[in-house]
Amino acid sequence: MEEEKKTKLRLAGVNLDSGVKRFLNNEALYEEFLLKFPSDVNMQILRQAFEAEEKTTAFHAAHTLLGVAANLSMEQLYAALRPATEALRGGNINLAKSYMPSVEKAYLTILEALK
């Protein structure tokens, strides 16, 4: 991965050092999953679930996305998703929605960096 992309990812709150360690320093494998991230459907599902007010679906999608963000060391996205997921676990969809702008911002920044 070129340095420029790495810098962009770092700026998007991705901790590349801790991430690559999670893959036991297998940089290629980590990269592979980073590059796959834009095709992960959970963000899409989460947005639709908010539209349709489907609490359970929203919670499952947020929770899964939280796990992915954690494992890929997307620290900003993880930090933004965490309170939203917790709110959804308690069934409080409106509270969860209030966290969504920061989630969207973190998410889109990563997508931009990965282009």
Place this chain on the structure above:
Amino acid sequence: MATQEKRALLVVDDVELNRVIVREVFRDEYTILEAKNGKEALEAIEAYGENLAAVLLDVIMPVMDGFEVLEILNEQNFMEKVPVFLITAECTEESTLRGYELGVMDVIERPIIPHIVKKRIESVIELCTMRNHLNDQVAWQEVKLDEKTKEIQGLNNAMIGVLATAIEFRDCESGEHVKRIHDLTLFFLNKTAFGKGLKAQEIENIATAAIMHDVGKIAIPDYILNKPGRLTAEEFEIMKTHTVRGCELLDQIDAIHHNSVYRYAYDICRHHHERWDGRGYPDGLKGDEIAPWSHIVALADVYDALTSDRVYKKAYSHEKTMEMIINGECGTFNPLLIQEFLRFSEEIKGLMQIRQSGCRDGRRKKNQA
């Protein structure tokens, strides 16, 4: 473990990324099996069973989630053998507690830190492997111990049999006599209300004890024991002492005092000549004062004496014997016992015919001479 074939580790997660990370961490030491949901996990567990080293289970999955899997595994007691870990993006107090209650060994939060997770999981796997090994060993030793106990019991019974038979031989009764007493006692305790409340093992012990009922005869001189004619009053008094002499003999062998057979043998030795009307010996016990096992042996002994050849008489038929017992010609018995004896008359006749054999002719002729 290193020298053996790789063990299997089951990773259950609907997100490929999560499975891949776990695979990377454990691929060198374990064969990694993957399942995308709870249903697939159960299929893999069904197939691999206790050969799995561990199961790493995600909580939120489509089709069947982690807790549903745990509930099923809990019912099957699977987690007593194979450690299961929950891996989840957020460990709330509630879900962690629920996991532990259902039997998981540990709850791990994402993002996982490979080296720490590896240590945590491997420690538990090692512990469980050792525990299972220990359990297997204990189970194996229990089987061995059971075999030994049976062997000793068998030997014990054989020794009792040999001793009793040796004594019976002296007064010209074959070893079959003690076997018949054993069988009749067993039959009565198993078939009639007289054995109610007694466990199968206790009934066995009583039947074994019954074999020893005449052990005191070893102290009776030959000329009395084998006298073909009627005993004089004095001789009969000596003959009667075989009951208490039997108890004295048992008393002198300290080693058997803890044996469960001893309690019954002692009572049977002493009281198998007591009579329901209180005119028996040595203690003149009456009615329910006589323990049922001693009373049963008394009846069995009378029945067997009448239906067998003796130095002073020929064998009576089963029917004649029954008649004599009912008419009170050979002692008095609990009417309920007589009633049961009549009820099972045919079965007893059949049971005893198998074992029927009298005194050896040579001995009888010699004794009668």
